[in-house]
Amino acid sequence: MAAPALAEDNPFAPGWTLNPLGSTLGFQSVKNGTKVEMNNIATFGGHIAPDGMAEVQIALDSIDTHIDLRNVRMRFLFFETFKFPTATVTAKVDPLVLEGLKDGPRTFAVLPFTLTLHGVTKEMSAPISITQLGPDTVAVASVGVIPVVAEDFALTEGVAKLEDAAKVKLLPVGSVSFDWIFTRDGAAPMVAALTTGADAAKETRGAFDAEACATRFDTLSQAGNITFRSGSARLDVAGSAVLDTLLDVVTRCPEMKIEIGGHTDDVGPDAANLALSEARAAAVAAYLAERGAGADRLTPKGYGEAAPLLPNDSAENRARNRRIEFKILD
Structure with missing residues (x-):
C-alpha cells in the first residue's frame, strides 16, 4: 500500500480534514491521590493545509465526565468556557515525518505543537504515531499521554474552585490522549464545522429539570x-x-x-x-x-x-x- 500522497510533490495536497467519526479525545484526572477519572471531549474539528500547517479546535463546552454535575463544574469553574470556549492546537507538520510510511503502514515521530488554552499559549511537543488506513485516510494518535499542567495555563484557581465545590484534592495536572482520523479533502463529504456553547455541551436540550x-x-x-x-x-x-x-x-x-x-x-x-x-x-x-x-x-x-x-x-x-x-x- 502506497503511503498517502508520498508519490506527489506535496504530501499534504489538497488538504486533510479531521473526521469526527472514529476520532477520540480524552483526558485523565486524579483526585484524592489515587482515584483516576476518565473524561472525554465530544466536539472537535481540524484541518491540515497543503503547506502542512495543522489546526485543531476543541469545544470545551462538550466535556463529558459522564456526570452532569461534574460537567457543569468543569465548564463553569475550571475551564471558564463562558470566557474561553475553545482550546486550539496548531502545528507545522514536516513532510519528513511521513517518510517512515514508505516502509510500512505506521511510523512514529515527536511533533512540536502549540496549545492555546484558557487564554494562554504554550509551546509543547508529544510523541505520536501515524498510521495509514487507506490511500485517503490516516490516523494520528498520541503515544502514551500528554501532561497538561494547570499552572502553565492559569488554571490553578480553577483547580481550587473544583476542590472547594467537590470537597476533594486534585492533582494539578491532566493527562491528555487522542486518536484522530484525517481524510483527504475531496475523498469524503466535508464534516460539519466546530460547534460551541449549548450546541456542543453534553447536556439536556431545552428546559432543565x-x-x-x-x-x-x-x-x-x-x-x-x-x-x-x-x-x-x-x-x-x-x-x-x-x-x-x-x-x-x-x-x-x-x-x-x-x-x-x-x-x-x-x-x-x-x-x-x-x-x-x-x-x-x-x-x-x-x-x-x-x-x-x-x-x-x-x-x-x-x-x-x-x-x-x-x-x-x-x-x-x-x-x-x-x-x-x-x-x-x-
Missing part, C-alpha cells in the same frame, strides 16, 4: 466571575460572558423563581456595605430582566458583610467574599 437547574445555579454562585467596579454597583464588562450564561440557565429553568444575593467583604461601614450589596444584586437582576428573563421571577437581595464564605483576614479571602449568589426560591 429541577436537579439540573439547582446544579447550575449553585455552580454559577461558586464561579465568582460576576464583577463590579471597586465600590460601585456598575457591572464590569469582563463579567458579561458569565451573565449571558446565567441568562441562558434562567431561561431554561422557566418555572423557577430565583433570589439574586449580593455579598461584600468587611471593609467599610456595615450600612454602606449592605446598601452596596443590594445595589449590586439589583444590577444583576436588571441585566437579566432587560434581556427577557422576567422580572417577576427575580428577587434581588443584599446581605452586606453578614454571610462571608471565609474569614475576612486576607485580600484573597475578601475577594472571595465579594460575590453574587443564586438561590432557588420555593
